[in-house]
Amino acid sequence: MSRIGKAPITIPSGVQIEVKGGSVNVKGPKGKLTQIVHPDMQFEQEDGVFTVKRPSDSRQHRSLHGLTRALINNMVLGVSNGFTKILDIEGVGYRAEMDGQTLVLNVGYSHPVRFDPPQDVSFAxxxxxxMITVSGIDKQVVGEISAVIRKQRPPEPYKGKGIRYRGEYVRRKAGKAGKV
Incomplete structure (x- = not known):
C-alpha cells in the first residue's frame, strides 16, 4: 500500500473540499483551486479528515493513489497557507524591480526582461x-514561474553569477590557469 496515499489529509478550519465526479474543488481563505482526478479514486471525508482510497491493487491504481493524495494535499495547503519560492540574484549590475505588477529583470542583456504574473501569483x-519572492496558491504554477525566471540567467559555474533558488548549491569550477 502507498505510504503517501494512506496518509490522511487534515482539513484546516475555513477550508472546504467538494468532490464532483472526476474533479475535486478546494475552497479556502486564499482562493479556490480545482483539480481533475481519475474517476476510479474513492474519497472519504469525516471529522476534518479527508482520505483517498483506491478500488484495487492494480499497478495503475497504486500509482494514482499517492499522486491523487499529494495533489489534493497541495491544494489544501495552497488555499490555507499558500506557497512561496525565493530566488536570489548574484552578479554585478544584475537586479530586479517591480513596475506595477510586472517584474522587470536586468540580467546582462541589452534589454530588460519583463514578466507579467499569471492569475493568483504575485511577485515581490x-x-x-x-531577491525575488514568487507567491501563490497553486504549487505547480509557483514552481513553474520560478523556473522560467531562473532560466533567464541560470547560475554559471565560474563566477556564480545568475539567478538561483534560495539554498541552491552551485558547483564552482576553477578558471584558466595562468601562464608560468
Whole structure:
C-alpha cells in the first residue's frame, strides 16, 4: 500500500473540499483551486479528515493513489497557507524591480526582461533588487514561474553569477590557469 496515499489529509478550519465526479474543488481563505482526478479514486471525508482510497491493487491504481493524495494535499495547503519560492540574484549590475505588477529583470542583456504574473501569483522584490519572492496558491504554477525566471540567467559555474533558488548549491569550477 502507498505510504503517501494512506496518509490522511487534515482539513484546516475555513477550508472546504467538494468532490464532483472526476474533479475535486478546494475552497479556502486564499482562493479556490480545482483539480481533475481519475474517476476510479474513492474519497472519504469525516471529522476534518479527508482520505483517498483506491478500488484495487492494480499497478495503475497504486500509482494514482499517492499522486491523487499529494495533489489534493497541495491544494489544501495552497488555499490555507499558500506557497512561496525565493530566488536570489548574484552578479554585478544584475537586479530586479517591480513596475506595477510586472517584474522587470536586468540580467546582462541589452534589454530588460519583463514578466507579467499569471492569475493568483504575485511577485515581490526585496534586498535592493537582489531577491525575488514568487507567491501563490497553486504549487505547480509557483514552481513553474520560478523556473522560467531562473532560466533567464541560470547560475554559471565560474563566477556564480545568475539567478538561483534560495539554498541552491552551485558547483564552482576553477578558471584558466595562468601562464608560468
Amino acid at each position: 522584490v526585496e534586498n535592493r533588487g537582489k
